Amino acid sequence: MIPIGAAPAPPPIVALDRVSRTYAMDGVRVEALRDVSLAVAPGEFVAIIGPSGSGKSTMMNIIGCLDRPSAGAYRLAGMPVAELSDDGLARLRSRTIGFVFQSYNLLPRTTALENVATPLLYQGVGRRERTKRATAALERLGLGDRLHHEPNQLSGGQQQRVAVARAIVTDPALILADEPTGNLDTASGRDVLAVLRELHSTGRTIVLITHNAEVATAATRQVHIRDGQLTDGWMAA
């Protein structure tokens, strides 16, 4: 029997529970994150905003499973990352997260289509299906007429749209974008933010990291970080 009534709230996609990250260099300790708690529910569009050196990239690396907390617990899509091996973590990451970086990080001398298809290759998807899905992702980003262009034959804004197509081609639960408009002119930056808003309107969860208050207004919730601590807008799991 399925009980009648409100369905339980789905677990957060991102759940940081009193997470700290300390770097030790030449005997000097830097507390880049201190006691950070944050929950992001499925379908949210959250901006993490703070000045240079406040700990944004450190936090992005932990949310993206590229780094692990020094203290505290992190659950991604309900999975406690501390209990996963490095391989297990890499699999969870590639299944769950699409990354967009400030510097696009596209493969040089490789067409837009092949760049976008690469994450599918790692997931063992066959060639025809890879081409079909990568083409559809690029068409969605308005790049249907640039499939065979290489990165150096594309504008910065187009390269970033290729990177967004690559981030969504695996249909990830979470899109994690670190300063995605940082290298773009105002108009191209607006285009990329419009794409993120459109992805959000179709149900994606997005975490956007930026130092720019105007960029952060694209999100529906702003979380402020300063000196490694969340000061405003956070919500614990």
Ligand SMILES: Nc1ncnc2c1ncn2[C@@H]1O[C@H](COP(=O)(O)OP(=O)(O)OP(=O)(O)O)[C@@H](O)[C@H]1O
């Ligand atoms: N690998 C590292 N080793 C030692 N210290 C580090 C390391 N990475 C970052 N830090 C320090 O941690 C703090 C937070 O850095 P972080 O890169 O997270 O800031 P940020 O908010 O992303 O800044 P920006 O806006 O300039 O990118 C800084 O004081 C930085 O010097």
Ligand SMILES: [Mg+2]
């Ligand atoms: Mg940074």
